Amino acid sequence: MSPPVDVLVVGAGPTGLALALQAAAHGARVRVVDARLQPRRPSRAMIVHARTLEVLRPLGVTADLLARADTSPAVELHLGRSTVPVRLGDLAVPDTAFPHLTLLGQQQVERVLAAALADRGVQVEWGTPLGTVADGPDGVAAVLRRDGGSEVVHCAALAGCDGVDSTVRAVAGIGWPGARARPEVVLADVDLAGDLAAGTAHVVVGRGGLMMVVALGEGAPWRMIATRAASDRLPPGTGGPPLPTRELQDLLDGAGLSARVTDVAWSSRIALQHRLATAYRAGRLFLAGDAAHAWSPAGGQGMNTGIQDATALGWRLAAVATSTAPEVLLDSYEAERRPVAAAMLALTRLLFWGESATDPVAATLRGSLAPLAAPLAPWVLARRRLVARGFRVLAQLDTGYRGSPLARTGSTPRSGRLRPGDRVPDASVRCQGRDMRLHELLARPGVHLLLDRDAPDHVPSVVGRLVHVHRLASSPGRGVVAVRPDGHAGFTSGAVDAELSWWLAAVGA
Numbered sequence: 001m002s003p004p005v006d007v008l009v010v011g012a013g014p015t016g017l018a019l020a021l022q023a024a025a026h027g028a029r030v031r032v033v034d035a036r037l038q039p040r041r042p043s044r045a046m047i048v049h050a051r052t053l054e055v056l057r058p059l060g061v062t063a064d065l066l067a068r069a070d071t072s073p074a075v076e077l078h079l080g081r082s083t084v085p086v087r088l089g090d091l092a093v094p095d096t097a098f099p100h101l102t103l104l105g106q107q108q109v110e111r112v113l114a115a116a117l118a119d120r121g122v123q124v125e126w127g128t129p130l131g132t133v134a135d136g137p138d139g140v141a142a143v144l145r146r147d148g149g150s151e152v153v154h155c156a157a158l159a160g161c162d163g164v165d166s167t168v169r170a171v172a173g174i175g176w177p178g179a180r181a182r183p184e185v186v187l188a189d190v191d192l193a194g195d196l197a198a199g200t201a202h203v204v205v206g207r208g209g210l211m212m213v214v215a216l217g218e219g220a221p222w223r224m225i226a227t228r229a230a231s232d233r234l235p236p237g238t239g240g241p242p243l244p245t246r247e248l249q250d251l252l253d254g255a256g257l258s259a260r261v262t263d264v265a266w267s268s269r270i271a272l273q274h275r276l277a278t279a280y281r282a283g284r285l286f287l288a289g290d291a292a293h294a295w296s297p298a299g300g301q302g303m304n305t306g307i308q309d310a311t312a313l314g315w316r317l318a319a320v321a322t323s324t325a326p327e328v329l330l331d332s333y334e335a336e337r338r339p340v341a342a343a344m345l346a347l348t349r350l351l352f353w354g355e356s357a358t359d360p361v362a363a364t365l366r367g368s369l370a371p372l373a374a375p376l377a378p379w380v381l382a383r384r385r386l387v388a389r390g391f392r393v394l395a396q397l398d399t400g401y402r403g404s405p406l407a408r409t410g411s412t413p414r415s416g417r418l419r420p421g422d423r424v425p426d427a428s429v430r431c432q433g434r435d436m437r438l439h440e441l442l443a444r445p446g447v448h449l450l451l452d453r454d455a456p457d458h459v460p461s462v463v464g465r466l467v468h469v470h471r472l473a474s475s476p477g478r479g480v481v482a483v484r485p486d487g488h489a490g491f492t493s494g495a496v497d498a499e500l501s502w503w504l505a506a507v508g509a
Contacts (some may be wrong), residue, residue: 022314080371410493
């Protein structure tokens, strides 16, 4: 029997690490366990989107992530015999501090998050699979297996961040409907000889599928990512056996890239599936990331959606002990995040069909029509508003929770476009006698109260250690916006009234 904790996190991928870090930053006692014997594994995800960087910023890790990333990637888009250069740096999105595509491997993300967690005194416990779980009236009793023995851990909540084959989801009895995808993904880290520009991602859209070659390999200079028709029934969600060098070379040749594979550090086939858990909560057991949803890598949504799940759940699990409405607080997690996953599932299925489907319609679109449209690509890419619109969708910058149980308004309407549940944009503001960006004020854990210029000095007596009050001289009026730890407006009002006290108490502030 070990000392009780507030949150036991099962799974130490990006989702589990981010959830543990968010919970610990908001005062929770946390443990993180993983059945793997060691943390190192090849990255599957390679993109960190703007919204993910925003939700991680208060946890103090964004600068370290960006220091390891390529934030202005150059791309050569190969459409038949045409090559279209693309630069994905500043994408003219003014309401975020990160208006760019960020290329960064999952392995690097995990290292940064694990180091930040260690700074808070939490070490990942490797080689520690979850055994049985009992969710009783006084909390969860979880049995952990390690070194041939077992340990019983009592926790207030158990977070399943243990991937598509989630043990937590299985013991919770949560359904996992969906289906496998017909195409598969091939990943490989390779050395290449040829004339491919090293500072450029090479993307080929062809009749057989999509090929990307980018200088982000971890065991070798280049990472190859390709889609193709699956040759057998590899179990979905797991890595298959290594590929022969000849197969990798055939993929390059079929894509028309003039490069030769000289060495293979690592390769794998990945069978994909499209699934969404029927619930995100069963009692005190919760799901996040790949344990809750699975889809193709199209659009780079997997790791990003998982981290955003984590930062939405972590602060709730830390705050529930002091909340006056704990069930509302916990139920709101599924109410907010499951619809987001359903939308991402639909989006990624559409994108993956366009990239990889083997049916005649998709193959014709890629193999015949896309090359014919190549002369229009520079014109389309020059339309900055159109590119910015697509970037916002993939980055989930417009994701909101207006229907959430935690989205409340006061008795006095507040002017402006921001509504409870909306993501708070990174606007220019004036505070404490200087001009700054709003997200600078929000860049620390906790709830942030944004008082309008003429709002009264009094704020509710329930304001606690992790509630920060800012007066915005640039915002006329007498109202207030309460910003949640994940950067969404939770409460808005044209006056500082009693409803604000209710909301703060409900979120455990």
